[in-house]
Structure formats: structure tokens, C-alpha cells
Amino acid sequence: MKFQYRTQGTCSEMIEFEIVDGKLRNVQFYGGCHGNLQGICKLVEGMEAKEVIAKLGGIRCGYKETSCPDQLSKAIGGALKKM
Numbered sequence: 765m766k767f768q769y770r771t772q773g774t775c776s777e778m779i780e781f782e783i784v785d786g787k788l789r790n791v792q793f794y795g796g797c798h799g800n801l802q803g804i805c806k807l808v809e810g811m812e813a814k815e816v817i818a819k820l821g822g823i824r825c826g827y828k829e830t831s832c833p834d835q836l837s838k839a840i841g842g843a844l845k846k847m
Contacts, residue, residue, distance in 0.1 A: 765847060766790075769839030773830045776801065779839050783813050783847065788840070796832050804833060813840050 769779045776796030782789040788808050793801040808816050817837045825831035830838075 767843040771835040776832050
């Protein structure tokens with residue numbers, strides 16, 4: 765199933781991803797630090813969605829209360845609730 769999530773409090777504006785058989789696929793960020801976000805996308809590809817939430821949830825970016833990885837964890841959590 766494919767999902768879109770509008771980020772809040774980060775440089776990136778939106779995240780698109782799929783969850784197939786409980787695993788993350790085709791994660792893509794729009795906006796933000798392109799190189800870092802490409803790395804995150806490649807690292808989480810094929811990981812269990814719940815594992816990504818556990819690893820990335822709560823990460824902060826500098827003085828901000830959230831980060832792009834944290835926003836991805838929130839997006840996945842919301843998607844899992846909809847499934």
C-alpha cells in the first residue's frame with residue numbers, strides 16, 4: 765500500500781513510501797538534505813516498518829523537536845494504523 769505524509773518542522777516537505785508485507789519500500793523524501801535523505805531511504809529499504817519506527821523515532825535535528833528520520837517514523841506509524 766502506498767502512502768504520502770506531509771512533514772512538520774523539517775526542511776523536507778513530504779515523504780512517500782509503500783508498506784508491503786510489513787516492510788518498507790520505495791521511500792522518497794521531497795525537499796530537505798538530498799544526500800542524507802537518499803542515504804536514509806537506502807538504509808530503510810526492505811526493513812520491517814516497526815523496526816524503522818523503533819530506530820528513528822525521537823531523533824532530533826539540532827534545536828528542532830523533530831527531524832526527517834523522526835518524521836518518517838511518525839509517517840510509518842500513521843500508515844500502520846490505517847492498514
